[in-house]
Amino acid sequence: MADPADPANQPAPAGEGNRPALALHVPEPNYRPGDTVDFSDIAIGTAGAQPRPDESAHPSQMGELAYSLIRVLGDDDQAHGPWNPRLDPETLRQMLGHMAMVRAFDERMFRGQRQGKTSFYMKCTGEEATSIAPAMALASDDMVFPSYRQQGILIARGYPLLDMINQIYSNKADKLKGRQLPIMYSSRDHSFFSISGNLATQTPQAVGWAMASAIKGDSRIAATWVGEGSTAEGDFHSACTFAAVYNAPVILNIVNNQWAISSFSGFAGAERTTFAARGLGYGIAALRVDGNDALACFAAAQWAANRARANHGPTLIEYFTYRAEGHSTSDDPSGYRSAQEREEWPLGDPVTRLKAHLIAIGEWDEQRHAGMDLECAELVKATTKEAEKNGILGHGLHHPFHTMFEDVYEELPWHLEEQADQAIRERIAKFGTERPFG
Amino acid sequence: MSDQTEAAAAAASDTAPERRLNMIEAINEALDIMLARDPDVIIMGEDVGYFGGVFRATAGLQARHGKTRVFDTPISECGIIGVAVGMGAYGLRPVPEIQFADYIYPGLDQLISEAARLRYRSAGDFIAPLTVRSPFGGGIFGGQTHSQSPEAIFTHVSGLKTVIPSTPHDAKGLLIAAIEDNDPVIFFEPKRIYNGPFTGFYDKPVEPWKKHADSVVPEGYYRIPLGKARIVRAGEAMTVLTYGTMVHVAEAVCTAKGVDAEIIDLRTLVPLDIEAIEASVEKTGRCMIVHEATRTSGFGAELSALVTERCFYHLEAPVERVTGFDTPYPHSLEWAYFPGPIRIGDAIDKLLSE
Ligand SMILES: Cc1ncc(C[n+]2csc(CCOP(=O)(O)OP(=O)(O)O)c2C)c(N)n1
Ligand SMILES: [Mg+2]
Numbered sequence: 001m002a003d004p005a006d007p008a009n010q011p012a013p014a015g016e017g018n019r020p021a022l023a024l025h026v027p028e029p030n031y032r033p034g035d036t037v038d039f040s041d042i043a044i045g046t047a048g049a050q051p052r053p054d055e056s057a058h059p060s061q062m063g064e065l066a067y068s069l070i071r072v073l074g075d076d077d078q079a080h081g082p083w084n085p086r087l088d089p090e091t092l093r094q095m096l097g098h099m100a101m102v103r104a105f106d107e108r109m110f111r112g113q114r115q116g117k118t119s120f121y122m123k124c125t126g127e128e129a130t131s132i133a134p135a136m137a138l139a140s141d142d143m144v145f146p147s148y149r150q151q152g153i154l155i156a157r158g159y160p161l162l163d164m165i166n167q168i169y170s171n172k173a174d175k176l177k178g179r180q181l182p183i184m185y186s187s188r189d190h191s192f193f194s195i196s197g198n199l200a201t202q203t204p205q206a207v208g209w210a211m212a213s214a215i216k217g218d219s220r221i222a223a224t225w226v227g228e229g230s231t232a233e234g235d236f237h238s239a240c241t242f243a244a245v246y247n248a249p250v251i252l253n254i255v256n257n258q259w260a261i262s263s264f265s266g267f268a269g270a271e272r273t274t275f276a277a278r279g280l281g282y283g284i285a286a287l288r289v290d291g292n293d294a295l296a297c298f299a300a301a302q303w304a305a306n307r308a309r310a311n312h313g314p315t316l317i318e319y320f321t322y323r324a325e326g327h328s329t330s331d332d333p334s335g336y337r338s339a340q341e342r343e344e345w346p347l348g349d350p351v352t353r354l355k356a357h358l359i360a361i362g363e364w365d366e367q368r369h370a371g372m373d374l375e376c377a378e379l380v381k382a383t384t385k386e387a388e389k390n391g392i393l394g395h396g397l398h399h400p401f402h403t404m405f406e407d408v409y410e411e412l413p414w415h416l417e418e419q420a421d422q423a424i425r426e427r428i429a430k431f432g433t434e435r436p437f438g
Numbered sequence: 439m440s441d442q443t444e445a446a447a448a449a450a451s452d453t454a455p456e457r458r459l460n461m462i463e464a465i466n467e468a469l470d471i472m473l474a475r476d477p478d479v480i481i482m483g484e485d486v487g488y489f490g491g492v493f494r495a496t497a498g499l500q501a502r503h504g505k506t507r508v509f510d511t512p513i514s515e516c517g518i519i520g521v522a523v524g525m526g527a528y529g530l531r532p533v534p535e536i537q538f539a540d541y542i543y544p545g546l547d548q549l550i551s552e553a554a555r556l557r558y559r560s561a562g563d564f565i566a567p568l569t570v571r572s573p574f575g576g577g578i579f580g581g582q583t584h585s586q587s588p589e590a591i592f593t594h595v596s597g598l599k600t601v602i603p604s605t606p607h608d609a610k611g612l613l614i615a616a617i618e619d620n621d622p623v624i625f626f627e628p629k630r631i632y633n634g635p636f637t638g639f640y641d642k643p644v645e646p647w648k649k650h651a652d653s654v655v656p657e658g659y660y661r662i663p664l665g666k667a668r669i670v671r672a673g674e675a676m677t678v679l680t681y682g683t684m685v686h687v688a689e690a691v692c693t694a695k696g697v698d699a700e701i702i703d704l705r706t707l708v709p710l711d712i713e714a715i716e717a718s719v720e721k722t723g724r725c726m727i728v729h730e731a732t733r734t735s736g737f738g739a740e741l742s743a744l745v746t747e748r749c750f751y752h753l754e755a756p757v758e759r760v761t762g763f764d765t766p767y768p769h770s771l772e773w774a775y776f777p778g779p780i781r782i783g784d785a786i787d788k789l790l791s792e
Contacts (some may be wrong), residue, residue, distance in 0.1 A: 025506045032488070119579035119769070170770035178770030181581030197583025199513060232512035234544060264487035265511050336489045393579070398770040408765050415734065415775060417765045426780040 009353040017328040028268030029337070033242050037340040044346055046291070047074035048081025052299075055307040058070040059285045063344035064275035070321060073353050077360035083299040085137075089363040095136060096358060097372060098156045099351045104376035105151070106160065108384060109168055113182075120182045124149045126324030126342075128243055129294035129350035130255050131225065132156045134301035134317075138223060142305070143213075145206035145224040148183055149255065157190045161383045171391035171396065177399045177406075191220075199230040203239035203252065210250035210308070211242070221308040222300075223251040228275050228318075229260020232268050236366045240282040240316070247310035251301065252284070255291065257323035262336040272301050278417045279316030291321030292347040294354045320347070374382040459655045460647040461632045464496050464606035465571075465713050467542040468613040469533065471659050476531060479617060481508045483518060483535030483571075492537060493573055494630060521544035522568045523553050532568045533617055539574035539626060540583045546591075553622040554597030569616045569623045573729050574602075575683055577630035577640070585680075585751040585767035587731035590625045592706045593740065599623040599664060600707040604631070604685040605652030606706060610660030619664060628682035638687035647654060667711035669718075671745045673700035674788055676724035677714060679741050681705065684728045684777070691782045697790070699726075707737055712744065719745055724789050730777055733761035755792030758785040 031037050050070045053062045059290050074080050087095070106123040113121040124131065131152030135144070144153055154164065168182040176186060186194035193209075195200060206224030226236060231254055243250050254275045258265050260381040268275070279286030285307065289300045297319060304315035322345040326333045333339075358364035391397020405412060405420040412420070459467065473477045481496055490497030500508040511518050515536055519521035519615035536542045542549075553566035576585030592600045601616050601623055603609035609627065616623040630636050634644045635652075647653035668687060675698040680688050685703045692699040700718050704711065719725050725745050727738040738759040745757050760777050768775050 024506045026487075026509045028505075119581075125787065174770070179582070179766070179768050181583065181769055184581070195583065196545070229513045232514040232517065234514065234516050260484075260513055261492065263483045263513075267510050267512050269512070330492070386760060393770060399772050401771065402763055404768050404771045404774060406765070419733075419765075422781065422784075423763065423774050425784070426778075429780050 012308075014100045017284045017364060027264070027271055028120055029264035029266060031338040031341060033334055033336065033338055035340070036427065037344040039336050039344050039346045039386035042346055043069075045069050045071060047071040047293075048084070050081065050083060050113045052082035052303070055069045055303055056312045059280060059283055059287065063280055064284060066280050067274055069290050071290040071301055072294050073293045073357055077353070077356040079295055079357065080294050083296060085267055085295055085299040085302060086094070087295070087298065089358070089361070092354070092363065095298070096354050096364070097133060098132045098136075098152065098353070099294070099354065100372055102128050102132065102152045102155050103351060103379075104139075104373065104380050105155070105164070106342055108377075109165070110329060112168070112384065116183050117388075118170065119393055120329055121168065122148055122328045123153060123325050126349060127255060127257055127291065127319075127321050128152050128343075129297045129354070130291045130319040130321055133294045133297035134223065134251070134253060136341060137298050137301035138305055139220070141191050142220050143191045143193065143209050143222045145202035145209070145222065145257075146195060147199070147202065147225050147227055147230070148195055148197075149227070150225050151183065155189070156189065157192065159185075159187055159190050159192070160247055161380065162387055163164070165384055165387035166390055169387055169391060170393045171387070172397045173387070173390035173398055174399070177403045181260075200235040202226070203236045204242060205247075206252070207242045207248050207250050208246040210314075211246050214246070214249055219309065221249040221251070221305060223253060225255055227260060228254055228256035228258070228265050228270070229268050231275060233247060240278065240284060243314040244282040244284050247311070247313035249311070250314045251304040251308060252279070252314060253301075253354045254316065254318045255321065257291075257321050258404050259323045259327070259333070259337065261327045261331060262333075264337075274318060276316060276318035284399060285313070285315045286318070287315065288320060289369070290347055291319030292345075292350040292353060294350055295357070301318045322347070324349075329390060347350050456658065457681050458648045458653040459606045460497055460634070460653065461603070461606045461609050461627065461750055462493060464610040465627065466497060466499070466615055467655070467766055468610040468617075469499055470502065471550060471613060472533070472575055472617045472746060473499060473507055475659065476617075478529060478531045479533060480512050480525065480530055481533045481535070482522070483536045484511055484513055486510060486535050489533060490509055493629065495571070495627075500688075501709050515543070515545035516548055519548040519553065519554040519568075519570065522570075523548055523556065523566050526553075526566045526568050527564050534568060534570055536570060536572040538584050539572045540586045542570070542588065544589050549592075549598065549622070550595050552677040554595050557621065558597060565620050566622045567620045569613070569619070569625050570733060571613070571625045571627060572631075573629035575628045575630055576628040576772060577636060577683065579769065580767075581769040582766040585772075587626075587729065587762070589624070589626055589707060590731060590735060590737045590740075591596060593737055597622065599709065600626070601664060601705065602626045602628065602682045603705065604628065604682055604703050605635075605650070606655050607652045607768055608662055608668065608703075610643065610655055612664070612705060613618065614659065615661040615664050616676070618661065623664070626639055626682070627690055629681045632684060637690035638776070638782075639690065640773050640778070642775075646718055662705070664706045665709040665711055667706065667714040668703040668705055669714070670701040670703050671699075673698040674722060676786070677702060677715075677718040677722045678726050678728060679704060681707065681766050682730070684730055687778065688728045688782060691779045691786070694779065695786060697785075697786055710744075712748070715741075715745065716748055719749040720752045723752050723754070724761065726758040726782075726789055728760045728777065728782060728787050730762050732764045733759065755789050758789045760785045
């Protein structure tokens with residue numbers, strides 16, 4: 001059927017003369033549910049082929065790295081080229097362990113939401129390397145400003161699983177006092193900034209933190225993570241402008257997992273150029289990295305950290321990856337994309353690839369891997385049980401009502417005291433006075 | 439049901455069986471009708487195109503009306519509202535969706551400084567006939583970024599109209615009127631009642647819309663004029679001014695307590711149906727205002743001031759306001775925060791004891 005909205009099917013508007021009719025372009029992804037997926041058009045290049053400039057290079061001298069893909073792990077499962085970070089086997093095993101732990105954690109928490117233990121959860125399946133490898137390349141006191149999909153940073157920094165689960169359950173042991181949606185963690189002790197539900201707001205904040213560190217002559221740098229879809233927000237562009245103007249010691253990480261809920265990356269501009277190339281327009285050094293190659297992710301973040309720490313300024317890194325699962329527990333991707341995409345993704349799975357590398361260099365085997373997976377699953381399970389003693393969402397074991405009014409301001413003004421009294425009166429009216437919490 | 443639509447409903451009932459829709463279906467139908475009636479209507483927003491919106495409000499519309507009438511946008515609320523202003527300047531009638539009211543803030547400069555004042559600053563040379571739809575309000579364990587009721591930010595801005603439906607029937611008629619309106623309209627949809635009229639008794643099962651009289655939605659085009667309130671039920675003991683989800687909560691509490699309250703669903707906050715308010719308060723002499731939004735500088739403060747200024751000599755007790763608390767919307771303590779039956783009941787008792 002002819003699309004009536006298509007200008008080609010409409011009479012030319014009056015006064016147009018012989019000028020041609022304009023037509024609006026609306027991006028469309030290549031594959032929708034049921035479609036056969038063929039990703040052979042994605043240029044992935046050869047591992048090891050990309051040059052590694054000096055950390056002091058001018059952004060304009062390394063422009064090509066914003067368009068190609070930095071890759072280290074080859075099809076032969078060996079590490080190749082100048083970006084090989086040459087990590088010792090123990091560090092590699094640690095990296096693999098963190099990734100396996102995040103995966104086990106995500107599995108269990110997702111299931112917990114389905115079982116009604118909490119309201120919401122978000123996995124990072126397939127993207128584990130994009131948070132864990134950079135977190136390991138940074139110093140533990142470098143400040144991170146994540147989005148909601150970087151639970152890997154907390155795992156890599158040794159944040160207690162129990163605290164994560166308490167937060168997810170919004171229970172009486174939740175360090176955020178049941179105030180935040182699950183997974184919106186915060187931990188100053190782990191140099192991990194409070195996560196916002198409002199997209200991209202963290203990006204200029206990271207730049208500001210980095211500027212402050214520079215003002216004070218500190219040695220710590222900042223890093224932020226943002227989804228490719230969220231780079232459309234003005235905040236991200238303000239972040240780039242400020243980072244460039246003040247040559248801020250900051251790393252701007254874009255996790256390009258191809259999807260923003262149901263919208264493919266074309267709605268953030270991917271039909272025209274790469275996300276890394278955004279950096280070049282601002283005069284920011286830009287790297288585009290195979291996001292499912294943990295070694296490449298580590299190497300890129302390490303390069304950027306060295307650059308920032310040496311006062312050579314900001315770096316923008318695009319991690320090219322794939323969101324293997326739904327956006328969140330509220331999403332069913334079978335309604336808008338082909339299920340084949342995940343299987344066909346040309347860059348594979350980050351856990352499988354790192355595991356294969358460790359096996360290829362003789363530092364790992366299937367048996368140890370299976371043992372590790374089991375250990376992760378059991379630890380998560382045991383910690384979940386432990387957390388459940390503090391309550392699950394909606395089952396009464398929450399923080400006292402008065403805490404709802406605390407931290408709005410440093411001190412409670414009169415009107416909040418009055419409202420707190422009202423809340424407690426209501427609690428007594430509903431549940432009686434014998435209720436232990438409140 | 440208002441007079442105008444009663445006629446339409448009666449006419450429809452001659453030919454078609456009674457149809458019951460939930461609020462999402464009613465909104466979807468209004469959008470569908472306006473896309474078909476007016477080639478200048480376009481719909482855009484995050485995930486509204488192929489997928490049909492995270493709440494399914496635009497489901498099927500892209501397939502039916504084409505990709506240049508209904509389309510996805512980049513994740514930029516500033517961009518969405520800014521381009522809507524530009525499209526309006528061309529002569530289109532954009533109906534942008536902001537995925538959650540909590541995410542409207544990046545678009546505020548375009549709304550407040552631009553859309554709201556365009557007619558004024560250009561002396562009518564340009565207008566901004568957009569209708570910004572956005573789900574708002576809590577009660578879904580959405581935490582502080584999926585629960586807010588920011589209507590008072592918009593009612594405070596001259597040049598904007600603010601509309602909030604409370605039933606499927608009204609949602610359709612009001613949305614059509616909003617789209618046809620030549621001024622920028624903020625159309626907040628109470629997401630807690632998309633699927634059923636939540637009464638605030640959160641530990642009791644929620645009835646679906648199908649069991650509610652106001653889920654009867656006439657087929658085809660009809661409009662409910664902006665600025666006209668709806669008397670939900672007549673009464674003598676007190677006047678209840680409310681809107682959105684809280685209409686159903688207030689009604690359920692009044693019923694449970696056996697209070698002969700006159701409940702007014704404001705439907706449009708700006709322009710406000712001051713006549714309906716005055717007539718009711720002059721009759722009852724008592725007034726309770728109920729909204730879910732935070733209290734300080736909430737729309738209830740405006741209502742309270744108006745009632746006090748204009749009906750002072752008819753009042754037998756101070757105006758009561760029942761609101762959300764002045765905190766961000768909490769997650770685990772959602773029901774402690776929500777202005778539910780106990781808080782409303784307390785206010786009713788106080789109002790009637792004076
Ligand atoms: C300001 C704002 N607008 C809209 C949303 C709703 N929203 C939440 S996540 C999301 C998609 C983000 O996609 P992307 O940036 O690619 O990150 P990903 O989920 O893929 O990690 C949207 C639109 C929001 N949270 N904040
Ligand atoms: Mg994404």
